[in-house]
Structures are given as C-alpha cells and as structure tokens.
Amino acid sequence: MKIAVCGAGAAGSYAVKRLRANLPEAEILLFDAAPVGFYAKMRLPEYLAGTLPREKLILSAPEQMADWGVELHLGEPVTAISPASHTLTTAAGDYTWDILLLAVGARAFVPPVPGLPDSPRVHVLRELPDADALVKLCVPGTDAAVIGGGLLGLEAAFALQKRGLAVSIIEAAPRLLPLQMNEEESTALLANFINAGFKVHTGAAVERFDDASAQLHLRDGTAVPASLVLVSAGIRANLDLAKNAGLACNRGIVVDASLRTSAPDVYAVGDCAELIGVVTGLWLASKDQGEAAADIIAGKIPAMPPKTYRPKPKLPAF
Numbered sequence: 001m002k003i004a005v006c007g008a009g010a011a012g013s014y015a016v017k018r019l020r021a022n023l024p025e026a027e028i029l030l031f032d033a034a035p036v037g038f039y040a041k042m043r044l045p046e047y048l049a050g051t052l053p054r055e056k057l058i059l060s061a062p063e064q065m066a067d068w069g070v071e072l073h074l075g076e077p078v079t080a081i082s083p084a085s086h087t088l089t090t091a092a093g094d095y096t097w098d099i100l101l102l103a104v105g106a107r108a109f110v111p112p113v114p115g116l117p118d119s120p121r122v123h124v125l126r127e128l129p130d131a132d133a134l135v136k137l138c139v140p141g142t143d144a145a146v147i148g149g150g151l152l153g154l155e156a157a158f159a160l161q162k163r164g165l166a167v168s169i170i171e172a173a174p175r176l177l178p179l180q181m182n183e184e185e186s187t188a189l190l191a192n193f194i195n196a197g198f199k200v201h202t203g204a205a206v207e208r209f210d211d212a213s214a215q216l217h218l219r220d221g222t223a224v225p226a227s228l229v230l231v232s233a234g235i236r237a238n239l240d241l242a243k244n245a246g247l248a249c250n251r252g253i254v255v256d257a258s259l260r261t262s263a264p265d266v267y268a269v270g271d272c273a274e275l276i277g278v279v280t281g282l283w284l285a286s287k288d289q290g291e292a293a294a295d296i297i298a299g300k301i302p303a304m305p306p307k308t309y310r311p312k313p314k315l316p317a318f
C-alpha cells in the first residue's frame with residue numbers, strides 16, 4: 001500500500017507517525033510546501049515576543065523526520081491531485097498513491113479592506129516565516145496595530161509590546177473576547193490592557209489603511225498610527241487542491257465521520273477539514289484527527305478492524 005500525506009503540520013505529522021506504527025510495510029510519502037519540518041505553531045507568539053528561542057519551536061527538524069521511515073518531500077508543494085488516476089503532482093513530477101491524506105491546513109485571513117491586502121506593512125502570524133519577518137521589523141518605539149482582539153490577536157499584541165512596540169488593538173466586537181468572557185470579565189481585561197499601555201479600540205470598524213502615512217482609518221474617524229499592522233482575523237482552510245479536484249468543499253474539505261472526503265481513498269484532517277459542519281482550527285483536534293485517520297486507514301487492511309473517528313464533544317472555540 002502506498003499512502004501519500006500532503007502537509008506536515010500537526011495533523012499530517014501525527015498521522016504519519018501513527019501510520020508508520022500501524023502499517024510497517026506501507027510505503028508512506030510526506031509532502032510539505034515548506035522545508036522547515038514540524039514545528040509548534042501555537043508557540044509562535046512566544047518566539048515573536050523573544051521569550052522562546054527559534055530552535056525550541058521545532059518539534060522535528062527535517063533530519064529527525066528522516067528517521068520516521070517515510071519518503072520525505074519537504075519544500076515540495078503539491079500543485080494538483082487527481083482522485084481519478086490516484087496521482088498527485090509537484091514541480092518534480094507525478095506520484096501515484098493508493099490512499100491520499102490531505103492535511104494542508106489553513107491560512108490567515110486578511111479582510112478585503114482597502115489598502116490592507118497589498119501593503120508591505122501588513123502581516124499575519126500563521127507560519128514560521130511570518131514570525132521571522134515580524135521579528136526583523138520589531139524596532140522598539142515603532143507604532144503597531146493589531147486588527148482582531150481574539151485570543152491570538154491579544155497574544156500577538158503582547159508579543160509586539162514585549163519587543164518595545166507601541167501597540168493599538170482594534171476589535172470589531174463591542175468588548176474583548178466576547179465568546180470567552182462575560183461582560184464583567186471583559187471589562188476587567190480591557191482595564192488591564194489599558195493599564196499595560198495598550199490603546200484599545202472596541203466596536204471599531206477598519207475603513208482603510210493608508211500605506212503612505214502609515215495610518216489605519218477607523219469608520220468613526222479615528223486615525224491609528226501603524227507602521228506595522230498585524231491582522232488576526234481568523235483563518236481560511238486551504239481548499240484549492242481539493243476544489244480543483246472536484247472534492248466537496250464548504251468552509252473546509254467536507255469529511256464524513258470516518259474522515260473520508262467525497263472522493264474514494266481520499267481523507268482530510270486538521271484545519272483544512274470540515275467535520276459535521278465544523279473546521280476546528282485547534283492543535284489537539286488536528287492531532288486527534290490525524291491519528292484517527294491513520295487508524296481508520298490501517299483498518300482497511302483486513303487484519304485490522306475498521307475504526308471510526310468520533311469527534312470529542314464540546315471542543316472549545318479558539
């Protein structure tokens with residue numbers, strides 16, 4: 001059996017480790033667009049803050065992944081998949097597979113506000129190169145604005161402040177963390193942020209970003225100085241490969257309770273997958289799905305009983 005896994009993030013890496021253990025004889029190919037190996041995305045804010053050295057982010061460097069007993073294709077993005085011919089394509093050529101596991105994750109969403117998507121001042125924090133770029137731009141005293149006061153936005157705001165930047169936080173909701181906190185807790189949190197030196201704009205809509213003057217204009221007329229803008233406005237699943245191959249997609253690649261997509265022998269897990277209408281966007285859920293898919297795939301071999309993934313109830317929103 002030849003299994004191809006696209007994506008070496010949490011979902012793909014944990015899937016590959018479990019596949020190797022489940023199926024010692026299988027040929028396993030692991031592709032990732034990035035050359036860096038498997039790293040802890042969750043800890044990028046600590047690296048950005050300067051409190052975690054870059055090397056501590058790395059969970060498995062490419063040399064360590066070589067010991068996983070799989071054929072590694074790091075830095076080799078998959079450009080197309082064909083469920084009909086059971087092939088995938090990269091710049092190096094075509095590869096065949098019996099089973100394909102899509103674990104291509106998600107990307108940060110930048111709202112189409114005039115001036116935002118095209119400005120070199122505007123950044124996101126999703127991948128290690130994003131953090132590397134931000135670290136280089138962290139000159140103490142620089143004005144920065146973080147768009148999005150969710151958990152990740154607040155973590156990123158702290159990180160930038162720790163680097164000595166003067167940080168404004170722009171949140172569209174009338175208060176901070178409305179999903180996680182009640183009104184009283186939210187008010188206390190806001191006071192803490194203001195005391196810590198942040199400028200916080202709640203109930204604020206960004207109207208446009210003016211790159212030349214480095215100002216973020218809010219709908220209420222406020223101009224927020226921002227030589228650097230960090231957008232933390234949610235994620236969008238990477239759907240291109242699946243959509244181009246005709247797989248059913250909604251907010252994510254639609255999978256059934258066995259993590260199977262609409263195409264035979266193609267599975268999807270992690271931030272790219274939509275299970276019971278939900279794209280979880282969580283590390284542990286991605287790991288859990290990756291390992292569950294590996295068990296389900298191994299169950300196709302007659303000696304092993306088939307297993308079905310059951311999502312854990314009440315996963316917290318991130």
Ligand SMILES: Cc1cc2nc3c(=O)[nH]c(=O)nc-3n(C[C@H](O)[C@H](O)[C@H](O)COP(=O)(O)OP(=O)(O)OC[C@H]3O[C@@H](n4cnc5c(N)ncnc54)[C@H](O)[C@@H]3O)c2cc1C
Nearest residue numbers: 007009010011032033041042078104105270271281282283
């Ligand atoms: C800054 C930050 C903080 C976070 N904090 C938390 C937290 O506190 N708690 C929590 O639960 N979650 C947190 N998360 C979310 C968590 O990290 C993700 O849910 C998890 O990493 C998803 O894993 P994944 O493998 O599905 O996707 P990803 O980690 O996105 O991995 C997908 C991989 O696929 C590769 N890929 C994409 N397209 C292709 C292609 N065409 N060909 C080959 N490879 C491709 C990418 O290079 C990438 O390596 C955080 C995320 C970030 C960015």
